[in-house]
Amino acid sequence: MSTSLLVPLHVAYIRALGDSKDELSYHLSAHLRMNAVYWGLSALFVMGHEDALDRDEMVDFVMSCWDEEAGAFGAHPDHDAHLLSTLSAVQILLMQNALNRVDIDRVVKFILSLQQPSGVFAGDAFGETDTRFLYCAVNALSLLGKLHELDIEKTVAYIRRCRNFDGGFGAVAGAESHAAQVFVCVAALAILDRLDEVDQPTLCWWLSERQLPNGGLNGRPEKLEDVCYSFWVLSALSILGKLSWIDSSKLEAFILSAQDTESGGIADRPGDMPDVFHTHFGLAGLSLLGYPALVDLDPVYCMPAGIIENLGLTKGWKALQRRTS
């Protein structure tokens, strides 16, 4: 159990992800590889150690995932292009100052081709639809400076249909409110300057209700706490200006207690095995909570705040003041 953030250990943990390991689960997650690289890099940025991974190697890897037929990025070489991996690729290249390697027009074409008549986005030609993909599309188009090519009204109309009686948002119209889906819908609306579509009093109350007595956050009523909700819930609240409604010291203590004090990394909850996904979102949550010596993270784009600022894309969100100790 630790009551402080073990930065050097987490940096080492992320670096070690690039080494060959005899973990079966590692290669079975090839379909997440692009996302995993993004989570690793973003986590390093938050800790101020973005140089811990070789830049050229990373950029070459991203480009090796280019799907020439589709004009976008897959999760791994020889994997078909997908919106999830395309967003991660764009984010990585931006963070590595290598966006010039990308055929932006083709990527934009790919993204726009996935919008359905209802306004939702499919993830790929296979057709699975989800507001997560809508967020990936809106985020990527915005980062590429091509948001004006999107049918914004149509996109917003679909998000509106995903709004539930409890103020939350689901994965598709009619689906149960879930904190991760709340994040993608609220963040997409923030990028589109349409936060007026949110029933703010009800949703912010619903989000604050995610906090359990142990300090951790869950994703929907009567479910277990999980470190990753530290980001999904916190980011939505910071975008809506109500981050103070979470008991921050209890949440911090919860996230810190989920650290693996031997191998580094952060798990979904104390005692479980760490992974790069929870490491990233635990750190992202701590950054929004003002944990000392971390770098500011933009909750709308889930990227270093400085980079988003330089692109002129910053929206009106509020994190907690960064503490000095």
Next chain:
Amino acid sequence: MNIPAEEEKPLYSQRPEWADVVPLEQYENVAPLAPIFYTDEYKDATNYFRGIVKSGEMSPRVLELTENIIRQNPGHYSAWQYRYKTLMALKSPLDDELQLMDELAIKHLKTYQVWHHRKLLVQQTRNPGPELEFIANSLQVDMKNYHTWSYRQWILANFNDDALWSHELDFVESMLESDVRNNSAWHHRFFVAFQSGVRNGDEDRDAIDRRELAFVKERIAIAPNNASAWNYLRGVLDHAKIPYSELQAFVLPYSLPQPPLGTPPEVVDLESPLPSKDSQLPCVAAVEFMADIHEAAGGGDLVKATELWKSLANEHDTIRKRYWEYRIAESLKTRSAGDG
């Protein structure tokens, strides 16, 4: 139906009937940031998968190969896609495929592709009936699975057959009997009752509102500390445009530390079922509800609302202290605006 046994099978590279396929290695020209460590079996299968994708082969042995990959790694979305295309090209019997999917779905409930593949198949077979039973069975394994409930919604809404809908409320009720705190079930009930159009026999919307109010009150009585039920109650009232104040008689006992003195236990008021014997009182959601009633009443009631919010901030729901203080501050603004 031939379900392959979990036995030692020769690698594809060792099988003579696959000798005509050129396997393609994982792209190794670039030193990958996150190199993959393969088991021989997975490497072999995916090498042959890349081979047949390149040649565009769509044949029964491709179905065997993609099934092999999916069993080892249900997240391999390209394998799913290619399998679906092959099924269509071969005009394979989709009911057999669904049966195979029944087995895989139970093993890999949290994998998106499993459900999406099923959806594509049912869109072809146009036979949604058996799906409801399949969904009910898989929910027994994981009662709150997000994909499963969403898939059930899709089956109902997409085919929109009165026969499909007819047992839905009973189904939700049985799920809530197993776990009255199943938020997915409550959400589904709201969908069935209020957000899926008006079916034959449900034309009297007032009757539906009354039925649902009675239902949720009974569930609150059984287990008052249940956020989902209180959210549902608010949802029904908002939908039916019933002011919260009309529920005051029902809610009040739940917001107090103990059952009102002098209430004979045998009295049953159907409109206002009392908290069950072992309930933990006061119930936070009930205190919150009473505060909302007083706030809406305005005037002198704002003082009562503030007292309740203070009790939440300082005693009953301290983790959300900041939120309750916000409510107090907001109502003070209203009060001074009113006095000014």
